[in-house]
Amino acid sequence: MSFAPNANIAKHLLPGDIEVIQTEVERHMQAVLDALVIDTNHDHNTQGTAKRIAKMYVREVFAGRFEAAPEVTECQNDSGLDAVYSLGPIAVRSACAHHLVPVTGRIWVGVLPGDKLIGISKFVRLANWILSRPHLQEEATLMLADELEGRLKPKGLAVVLKAQHQCMVWRGVRETGTIMTTSIMRGAFRDSKAMRTEFMAQIKD
Numbered sequence: 001m002s003f004a005p006n007a008n009i010a011k012h013l014l015p016g017d018i019e020v021i022q023t024e025v026e027r028h029m030q031a032v033l034d035a036l037v038i039d040t041n042h043d044h045n046t047q048g049t050a051k052r053i054a055k056m057y058v059r060e061v062f063a064g065r066f067e068a069a070p071e072v073t074e075c076q077n078d079s080g081l082d083a084v085y086s087l088g089p090i091a092v093r094s095a096c097a098h099h100l101v102p103v104t105g106r107i108w109v110g111v112l113p114g115d116k117l118i119g120i121s122k123f124v125r126l127a128n129w130i131l132s133r134p135h136l137q138e139e140a141t142l143m144l145a146d147e148l149e150g151r152l153k154p155k156g157l158a159v160v161l162k163a164q165h166q167c168m169v170w171r172g173v174r175e176t177g178t179i180m181t182t183s184i185m186r187g188a189f190r191d192s193k194a195m196r197t198e199f200m201a202q203i204k205d
């Protein structure tokens, strides 16, 4: 059982639990605002802030912790397609586990199919589900690759994630230009330079 920041805990939740979690987060966020000496009682802008933040964390930006995986219809690769395809960019909307501030960027995926295919929108659904949790970028990339590999059983899989971390922009080193790139190459993409080159050429623009 894992309750790590980037774990999905949907299978541990009973009906009604998500409402309880959201109410708890709201109560504690109000305590944070109180601790920051913000008088939310006499300011209409922050009066509903604890409630808004709780909704944002539980239902939006960290929904990938609480919601079950999206439905992914699989079909057989009946025509025996044996060519590289790629898709992207897929928008990254995540948060770093250290400061809980946004990580935004883009993902590209390359597949040399095996026996299974999935609809291309499902790559986006799965990426959104995994990324909407507090993460380390390295782990997010690995988690997405594992998820896609488990579902597609491809002959080759490539995942490239480029992102900007607001914990380095908004605060801390305050560096506005730094992009982190993580990439995972498996199967044919790991073994063959020609395959990697073909994938890179496909996503170049």
Ligand SMILES: Nc1nc2c(ncn2[C@@H]2O[C@H](COP(=O)(O)OP(=O)(O)OP(=O)(O)O)[C@@H](O)[C@H]2O)c(=O)[nH]1
Pocket: 096, 097, 098, 135, 136, 137, 138, 165, 167, 168, 172, 173
């Ligand atoms: N490897 C990795 N590091 C990350 C990621 N997101 C944030 N970090 C880094 O995690 C580190 C946390 O360092 P700490 O020293 O505990 O935190 P801090 O004092 O706020 O660090 P500064 O950001 O340097 O001010 C920082 O260097 C962040 O830049 C990520 O996805 N991957």
